[in-house]
Amino acid sequence: MSAAWDVVVIGAGSVGTPLAMSLAERGIRVLCVDEHASAGQGNNKSAIGGIRATHSETAKMRLCLHSLEVFRTWEERHGDDISWLQGGYVYVAYDDEVEELLKGMLPRQQAAGLNIDWIGAARMGKLCPGIHPDGLRGGAWSPGDGSASPMQAASAFRRRAAALGADFRFRERVTALETAGGRVTAVVTDRGRHPCGAVVNCAGSFAAELGAMAGLALPVVPDCHEAGVMEPVEHFFDPMIVDIRRAPGSANYYFYQHATGQIVFCITPEPPIVGTDLRETSAFLPLVAPRMVQLYPRLANLKVRRTWRGNYPQTPDGSPILGQAGPENHYVAVGMCGQGFMLGPGVGELLARQIADELDAADREVLADLRLDRSFASEEALK
Amino acid sequence: MSASRSASRITRHPILDSLAGREVAFTFDGRRLSGREGEAVSSALFANGIQVFGHHPKDGAAQGMYCANGQCSQCTLLIDGLPRKSCIEPLREGMVVRSLEGLPVLEDRPAPDVAAPRTVDTQVLILGAGPSGMAAAAELGRAGVRCILVDDKDRLGGKLVLQTHKFFGSVADCHAGTRGTEIAGILAGEIAALDTVTVWLDSIALAVFSDGAVGIRHPEGYRIVRPAHLLVTTGAREQSLSFPGNTLAGVYGAGAFQTLVNRDQVRCAERIFVVGGGNVGLIAAYHALQADMTVVGVAEAMERCGGYQVHADKIARLGVPIHRRHSILAAHGTERVEAVTIAEVDDRFRPLAGTEKTFRVDTVLVAVGLTPVDEFHEKAAAFGLPGWRAGDAEEIAEASAAMFTGRLRGREVARALGAAGDESAGDWAEKAAVLKSPGGRRHPYAAPSSREGVFPVLHCNQEIPCNPCITSCPHGLITTDGHPILGVPHYSEGCGGCLKCVGICPGLAITMVDWRADAKRPTVTVPFELGEWRVAVGAEYVAMDIGGAELGDVVLRKIRKAPGSPRTRLLQLEAPADIANRVAGIRLVDPADVAPEPEPWPVPLPDEAVICRCERVTAGTIRAHLRAGLRDLNELKALTRTGYGSCGGKTCRPLLARLLREEGIPADEVEGLTERPLFAETPLGYFAGKEEA
Helix, strand or coil, rough: CCCCEEEEEHHHCCCCCHHHHHHHCCCEEEEEEECCCCCCCCCHHCCCCCCCCCCCCCCHHHHHHHHHHHHHHHHHHCCCCCEECCCCCCEECCCHHHHHHHHHHHHHHCCCCHHHHHHHHHHHHHCCCCCCCEEEEEEEEECCCECCHHHHHHHHHHHHHHHHEEECCCCCCCEEEEEEEEEEEEEEEEEEEEEEEEEEECCCCHHHHHHHHCCCCCCCCEEEEEEEEEECEEEEEEECCEECEEEEEEEEEEEECCCCCEEEEEEEECCCCCCCCCCCCCHHHHHHHHHHHHHHHHHCEEEEEEEEEEEEECCCCCCCCCCCCCCCCCEEEECCCCCCCHHHHHHHHHHHHHHHCCCCCHHHHHHHHHHCCCCCCCCCCCC | CHHHHHHECCCCCCCCCCCCCCCEEEEECCEEEEEECCEEEEHHHCCCCCCCCCCCCCCCCEEEECCCCCCCCCCCCEEEEEEEEHHCCCCCCCCCEEEECCCCCCCCCCCCCCCCCEEEEEEEECCCCCCHHHHHHHHHHHCCCEEEECCCCCCCCHHHHCCCCCCCHHEEEEEEECHHHHHHHHHHHHHCCCEEEEECCCCCEEEEEECCCCCEEEEEEEEEEEEEEEECCCEECCCCCCCCCCEEECEHHHHHHHHHHHCCECCCCCEEEEEECHHHHHHHHHHHHHHHEEEEEEEEEECCCCCHHHHHHHHCCCCEEEEEEEEEEEEECCCCEEEEEEEECCCCEECCCCCCCEEEEEEEECCCEECCCCHHHHHHHHHCCCCEEECCCCCCCCCCCHHHHHCCCCCHHHHHHCCCCCCCHHHHHHEEEEEEECCCECCCCCCCCCCCCEEEEEEECCCCEEEHHHHHCCCCCEHHHHCCCCCCCCEECCCCCCCHHHHCCCCEEEEEEEECCCCCCCCCEEEEEECCCHHCCCCCCEEEEECCCEEEEEEEEEEEEECEEEEEEEEEEEHHHHCCCCCCCCCCCCCHHHCCCCCCCCCCCCHCEEEECCCCCCCCHHHHHHHCCCHHHHHHHHCCCCCCCCCCCCCCHHHHHHHHHHHHCCHCCCCCCCCCCCCEEEEEEHHHHCCCC
């Protein structure tokens, strides 16, 4: 290849940054371009940091099992503190509907290699001291899941990628893709032109706009979620607690106690708030607070420190779109549906293997499941 | 360690009345203590000689009072089992208070007793009931506009309630000549008479949202206010300073000091050093003297103090050294401040080796400038909510100007709502500009040479917005030859010796010399606002000139009350004829008390200074990242936690800006910290309200 770069990755976020790292690990000359001032400044930093392999779709479980391995071993392998905490996830059940849904998924999750099982109310009460006991049935418990700091991780991935030779250009926005003979030949930005051998769209909320530059209609529509962080207190519960019951104005909500002792929380508005307006609204705290306080009464006295809004770039079925699409050297890693942080290292590794032509049979299955021209008929149950 | 400082109360004060309120018992780490019911828990602890409130989880550094204003969280204590900012938590009988060692344990306690969030509509929401907010509310209310005036304190007045000095400005426009503490009462009375103005106290604004709502934490529950107009009168916050030892207990802002001393009447210090010679620092130094503390010195980095000349002169002639062209190098101590080292600086404010001086002090006041609290106004602008601002939130100036711009803005908002005409709008804006003057040209100063009759001597030679002397003279003998408010005053013949001008001058800069009874030993009358117990009739004192130079000995013959100014005393001094016209005051500070240590103490490296006090990140750590090429402060936040803390970057932002300048990094290369709600941490339960039965 005569181009300046073997691969240009568009977006230095939750997915693009670990992808750049995986490419650089293979000696591939990679440039990662992002409109923000540093890695992870788009929706990566809006993520609250949960990392789970607990999904309903096998492809996502596989990708996240790899991600978990990367996050879990990062500090011992590379030395950076990314605030990894293996606290597990619990999906709590207070009614028949949730109990049946969670129990129904267990065989498939266990078959995919997840360490997950049903626990009763007593065990749940021990894992989450002070959780509201009335009507608690128990829930699904996956002790291998955990959490980390999205921004610390993005920064660590960026530094390792750079150390391996990847180049990062920040405050640079992609304006066009040049194509010739069914191939992308260069990425054009507001600050220059980058000839390349391949390009990967990791543009998060802006995936569809970037896709259009390659002539693709990517079914990625961002919607808005709001999150918050509280003051730090001594550690008192381990897992991410997910309550998937619906209530007026919201679907699920979830929270955990970060490595720093701070509780981080997020809620899914219902109906969804479509768009990329990330300005704060007065609706968020009164929506989430009653639910959290009801579930975990002692949180009523814990102070909320900061809140923010982030995007979930949604696809019709709740799973990402991965792999080659459109021009033969054009790849997409988009539509993470708010799970870019936990999917990122797994997705990055998979795409790097695809670009480096190292795919094995299992990889091909994942890529087949998550290809752009799938039916989008099945739906992820644990969005 | 602190036992010797027990019962640290101000029991007598020349200006302030003793505080009412019953004594209540509480415990601190198991010790039985008592305090005044309703005062801030932090003040009750200070009054018991306790200034170390806990230790930081990161490095075990001592934590104590810093802002005294509910903005940072340095003073967090475990109060009845819950982590609470002690500077805004009122003391109650039987409270169990514990120091915060590391992270607190979250206990099961009853949820905040508040109603469910509710939405409130209003024409105007005014954030902050200080001088500008109160003046605006009165103006709007009089125009028939419905408004809600919100303040996070338990009383109206903002910083007015801390100001024991008589105000500058214009008598007609902003109560010049009246003390700030009294002005707060006058404005509160105006507001109380208006049924159009609703006052919410103990209520703090948490955020301006993109949907046009403003979230207010009211003691009865969270309120989502939807105003047609938002008027931001949130005042200013004190800038911090980067030096080794800058987070020791005993280093805090001049505003925090005034809160402790003047609002809560706590004797929080014995020996203080003031960094910064602006009005805030100079006034704080004077307040310390009024509370019978020793002001060991004031350091001002410039050739001249930035504050009004009369403020500087007033403390200089009491004998407080003002170290011009000096800056602080370090505060020394392990947990509490034990000493401070300053040094002379060059034209680029770099310390000159060999000029270091160390002073033994227990408190360092940082008064290096104010920053407008304008976040809410900026958010309103970004979100398309009609937003206005006045007072310090708009531009840092004197409270007299804040009152006036508050009125002006109130009038403008009323007009925008169609509730007021445009009478007198033109000269209001001009007058506001005058009142905002930071102090201008200094004129040549010469004491009069006359040795007969009686006449005032105006030890006032700088153009400042102030006119009480002019309005006080019954014969109209004091005039200016320039601007009627800004101009330097002059006296012309015909004085009858009524002493009104001496009593009213906010700068305490007018004396009266009476040659009529004894032309060899004339009587010099000087104003006096320190404790009367500090002087004795018949005793000899060193007389000082306008700027604090020694003139010779005088004898105090009589102490009188000032006419029309009940708390001001007039000292009548018998002075030698050759110095009488130049006597501006008497020295009360013993030079031996304010002398430096024989040798300066060793100073740690500047990199040991703490930039982010919430997360305890040092200048050295941040400098290393900047030198490695980091330019996005959000990435700095991820890597070091700078700005992650409770205060939301309110304290570290200006320090970071200064560090970037020091490193020669151009501003356009740097991505600033993202600003996010909440403005003040708030228990989650406030957003839920009571569970329905």
